[in-house]
Amino acid sequence: MRVLIADDNAVYRRLLQHALELWGYTVLIAVDGEAAWHTLDAADSPPMAIIDWMMPGLDGIEIVKRLRARQRSCYTYVLLLTSRSELNDVELGLYAGSDDYLTKPFELPELKARLFAGSRVLRLHEELHATITKLHEIARHDSLTGLLNRKAILAGLNEELERARRAHTAVTVMMIDVDHFKKVNDLYGHPAGDAVLAEVGRRLKFSIRAYDSAGRYGGEEFLVCLPDCDSDAAHEVAERVRLTIAGSEILAEKLAISTSASIGIASSTHAPDMEDLVRCADQALYQAKLAGRNRVCTYGSELRDHGSIVSEPATTLVRMP
Numbered sequence: 001m002r003v004l005i006a007d008d009n010a011v012y013r014r015l016l017q018h019a020l021e022l023w024g025y026t027v028l029i030a031v032d033g034e035a036a037w038h039t040l041d042a043a044d045s046p047p048m049a050i051i052d053w054m055m056p057g058l059d060g061i062e063i064v065k066r067l068r069a070r071q072r073s074c075y076t077y078v079l080l081l082t083s084r085s086e087l088n089d090v091e092l093g094l095y096a097g098s099d100d101y102l103t104k105p106f107e108l109p110e111l112k113a114r115l116f117a118g119s120r121v122l123r124l125h126e127e128l129h130a131t132i133t134k135l136h137e138i139a140r141h142d143s144l145t146g147l148l149n150r151k152a153i154l155a156g157l158n159e160e161l162e163r164a165r166r167a168h169t170a171v172t173v174m175m176i177d178v179d180h181f182k183k184v185n186d187l188y189g190h191p192a193g194d195a196v197l198a199e200v201g202r203r204l205k206f207s208i209r210a211y212d213s214a215g216r217y218g219g220e221e222f223l224v225c226l227p228d229c230d231s232d233a234a235h236e237v238a239e240r241v242r243l244t245i246a247g248s249e250i251l252a253e254k255l256a257i258s259t260s261a262s263i264g265i266a267s268s269t270h271a272p273d274m275e276d277l278v279r280c281a282d283q284a285l286y287q288a289k290l291a292g293r294n295r296v297c298t299y300g301s302e303l304r305d306h307g308s309i310v311s312e313p314a315t316t317l318v319r320m321p
């Protein structure tokens with residue numbers, strides 16, 4: 001573990017460095033308060049710091065106050081070193097935000113034990129942080145497809161629309177619906193249906209641009225947000241998505257299932273408001289369904305049918321030999 005030693009006293013610095021390196025810590029050194037803050041405020045700051053209270057420039061208390069005032073997910077464990085031993089000073093140090101303190105002169109075995117306890121606190125903090133991050137990810141994603149869930153994709157779309165308003169660019173959305181999906185569930189059961197949705201999600205993610213985001217909007221409906229993209233450019237992406245989904249059979253539950261999807265496109269140049277934009281994409285999707293499915297329709301240009309020329313049979317099921 002990396003530990004910062006901040007002390008203006010060269011004798012203490014050497015003593016601490018020698019002991020800590022002997023105990024297996026990687027030591028960083030600061031000779032005054034400013035240098036200590038510089039190290040602790042860096043992006044790759046060490047997780048633990050032994051900070052002398054009395055230093056020229058910034059003192060230990062001020063450094064701890066600054067550390068605790070900033071918003072960071074990683075925690076810095078601080079052990080304050082002080083030559084003052086009055087109870088009031090110890091209280092001040094702890095209330096300011098230090099985790100522990102030692103009064104100079106101190107015994108090295110005690111320092112070793114306190115650093116050990118500090119490492120345990122840091123480990124618990126890391127575990128907690130990892131758990132929170134994981135829960136946050138779970139809360140944002142659809143467990144079946146691994147895509148964003150409805151709430152997360154809409155939140156992302158809202159952010160992109162705000163960004164587009166500032167940058168005077170267009171955001172386009174795609175509403176995708178798997179054709180005749182109910183048949184898969186009805187005829188072959190939900191495990192087969194789930195496998196089809198998971199594979200459609202995978203093909204969808206594979207076909208969009210790196211900076212597009214895809215989410216499961218509900219049931220067999222998917223929503224894709226395409227930033228900095230007009231409806232013509234989105235149409236190219238949508239065609240790629242459509243062809244990839246319909247391109248080959250999906251293997252599920254010992255079946256080879258042919259699947260297709262209908263896609264509706266709408267751009268923020270038509271509907272700058274999020275609810276309207278999603279509604280317009282939904283209307284375009286409805287047009288695609290009406291026109292025979294397995295095709296792309298763009299809101300506001302219904303006369304220009306982007307759909308497939310050959311009307312392929314929608315979901316067909318072929319039993320594997």
Ligand SMILES: [Mg+2]
Nearest residue numbers: 008052054055
């Ligand atoms: Mg000092």
